[in-house]
Amino acid sequence: MPHALLALDQGTTSSRAIVFDADCRVLSIAQQELPQNYPQPGWVEHDAKEIWRGQLACAQQAIAQAGLTAQGIAAIGITNQRETTVLWDRATGEPLAPAIVWQDRRTASLCSELKAAEHEALFRQRTGLVLDPYFSGTKLRWLLDTIPDARRRAERCELAFGTIDSWLVWQLTGGRVHVSDISNASRTLMCNIHTGDWDDELLAILAIPRAVLPRICRSSEVIAETDASLFGAPVRIAGIAGDQQAALFGQTCFAPGRVKNTYGTGCFALAHTGREAPASRHGLITTRAAQLDNTAGFALEGSVFVGGAVVQWLRDGLGLIRSAADIEALAASVPDTGGVHLVPAFTGLGAPYWNADARGAIVGLTRGSGAAHIARAALESIALQSAELVLAMQADSPQAMSELRVDGGACANNLLMQMQADLLGIPVVRPVVQETTALGAAALAGLAVGVWPDATAFASSWQCERVFTPAISRDEAATRLASWRSAVQRTL
Numbered sequence: 152m153p154h155a156l157l158a159l160d161q162g163t164t165s166s167r168a169i170v171f172d173a174d175c176r177v178l179s180i181a182q183q184e185l186p187q188n189y190p191q192p193g194w195v196e197h198d199a200k201e202i203w204r205g206q207l208a209c210a211q212q213a214i215a216q217a218g219l220t221a222q223g224i225a226a227i228g229i230t231n232q233r234e235t236t237v238l239w240d241r242a243t244g245e246p247l248a249p250a251i252v253w254q255d256r257r258t259a260s261l262c263s264e265l266k267a268a269e270h271e272a273l274f275r276q277r278t279g280l281v282l283d284p285y286f287s288g289t290k291l292r293w294l295l296d297t298i299p300d301a302r303r304r305a306e307r308c309e310l311a312f313g314t315i316d317s318w319l320v321w322q323l324t325g326g327r328v329h330v331s332d333i334s335n336a337s338r339t340l341m342c343n344i345h346t347g348d349w350d351d352e353l354l355a356i357l358a359i360p361r362a363v364l365p366r367i368c369r370s371s372e373v374i375a376e377t378d379a380s381l382f383g384a385p386v387r388i389a390g391i392a393g394d395q396q397a398a399l400f401g402q403t404c405f406a407p408g409r410v411k412n413t414y415g416t417g418c419f420a421l422a423h424t425g426r427e428a429p430a431s432r433h434g435l436i437t438t439r440a441a442q443l444d445n446t447a448g449f450a451l452e453g454s455v456f457v458g459g460a461v462v463q464w465l466r467d468g469l470g471l472i473r474s475a476a477d478i479e480a481l482a483a484s485v486p487d488t489g490g491v492h493l494v495p496a497f498t499g500l501g502a503p504y505w506n507a508d509a510r511g512a513i514v515g516l517t518r519g520s521g522a523a524h525i526a527r528a529a530l531e532s533i534a535l536q537s538a539e540l541v542l543a544m545q546a547d548s549p550q551a552m553s554e555l556r557v558d559g560g561a562c563a564n565n566l567l568m569q570m571q572a573d574l575l576g577i578p579v580v581r582p583v584v585q586e587t588t589a590l591g592a593a594a595l596a597g598l599a600v601g602v603w604p605d606a607t608a609f610a611s612s613w614q615c616e617r618v619f620t621p622a623i624s625r626d627e628a629a630t631r632l633a634s635w636r637s638a639v640q641r642t643l
């Protein structure tokens with residue numbers, strides 16, 4: 152039986168495909184950048200067909216680079232940028248509009264209307280989410296309101312909605328299968344996280360017909376086979392999870408109290424809460440974790456919209472650095488930020504503030520402030536925003552958190568990881584395999600087809616690369632956080 156697993160990791164800024172062996176070693180990686188389109192202020196769009204073409208090309212390349220054919224792949228696991236919304240024609244497979252990306256703020260006024268009509272408590276209780284343009288429900292509503300005849304056609308089952316996982320499965324199966332896994336469905340504002348099904352009352356409020364929605368499946372099960380023409384022979388699709396839940400799984404955070412933070416474009420901290428679905432009292436959301444069997448698992452989540460993206464802004468917007476990795480040396484060239492804070496609220500603020508109107512600021516500048524102080528403040532803003540998420544989790548959760556597991560592109564930055572440990576007062580643990588998102592998707596697929604007998608067997612392959620231990624006093628950490636919070640207040 153083949154033991155290699157192909158992970159398709161369709162992220163916000165790139166599509167990647169990675170082949171792993173059964174010891175979780177990377178055999179090959181193929182990657183393509185994904186163009187970002189900003190047609191109006193606050194709007195962010197992707198071309199859904201470009202996503203598919205790029206993802207398919209990466210998958211084909213990765214299989215070839217690993218020296219394999221389709222017969223050598225035990226299964227495919229899909230993981231994806233979440234919430235991004237695609238609406239397509241079931242007959243032709245053509246998208247009706249550009250994909251509306253999770254960062255897109257165009258439905259802010261619709262969210263305000265829903266709040267004014269006092270619907271927020273119901274959405275919160277059923278979906279675990281807040282009424283923010285981030286989530287898919289209002290994006291789909293906007294498409295159905297805006298595209299001529301779309302709602303009527305959706306009611307007649309002529310159109311299909313999907314997050315990127317659904318869209319990829321539809322394409323991979325030649326339009327035979329319309330599904331979404333529970334971890335993705337739980338990001339839509341339409342799924343009741345307690346029952347695991349679409350919620351008719353919420354659908355009625357959003358004016359979305361059930362006929363447009365995919366079937367909800369588990370995150371680890373044989374869902375379908377790919378169209379034989381794509382890879383030369385059919386390959387089983389056996390795992391699907393939203394990228395943050397896949398990373399939680401890839402970090403082997405299956406048990407209550409295990410927490411991870413992913414440092415990519417944004418930062419996403421998730422703490423597994425077991426079978427409990429706690430309602431946060433500190434501005435976090437509740438979401439479904441990847442689901443292996445009939446048992447539902449939950450997580451508390453905090454999202455920072457601009458994480459590693461602030462480093463890109465320093466590079467492309469200010470020209471202070473030539474590559475993202477250069478920020479570490481520049482920031483380390485000064486001992487501290489000299490009182491400067493950079494609040495990267497470029498697209499509003501996510502958890503725990505949920506303020507769509509906040510805008511970025513640099514505060515505390517003096518005549519002595521230089522490029523290095525600004526670079527250090529930018530880096531520190533990633534750690535400070537993430538610290539607020541993890542501290543909120545600690546305040547919400549009965550389980551003590553003994554460490555933070557980290558992954559994502561910016562976790563390569565040692566100074567950032569040390570700042571994180573200092574602010575939180577717990578060890579920050581970086582794994583050997585930092586492609587945790589893809590690994591999680593591969594593992595979900597591998598478990599469904601018997602590459603490992605159970606999750607514990609998969610977990611034994613997880614290895615630590617480096618631990619960052621807190622090196623400042625708790626008083627000092629509290630002072631830094633208080634100073635940060637007063638800077639944030641000035642952006643609200």
Ligand SMILES: Nc1ncnc2c1ncn2[C@@H]1O[C@H](COP(=O)(O)OP(=O)(O)O)[C@@H](O)[C@H]1O
Binds near residue numbers: 162458476479562
């Ligand atoms: N050494 C580094 N220090 C700080 N930030 C970095 C470093 N390397 C990459 N980044 C940032 O990490 C992000 C890319 O991480 P990645 O996990 O690939 O993101 P995504 O999955 O969101 O596309 C970029 O925003 C980049 O600026």
Ligand SMILES: O=P(O)(O)OC[C@H](O)CO
Binds near residue numbers: 163164231234253417
């Ligand atoms: O593609 P990423 O890594 O930026 O992740 C995006 C998140 O899934 C959005 O919720």
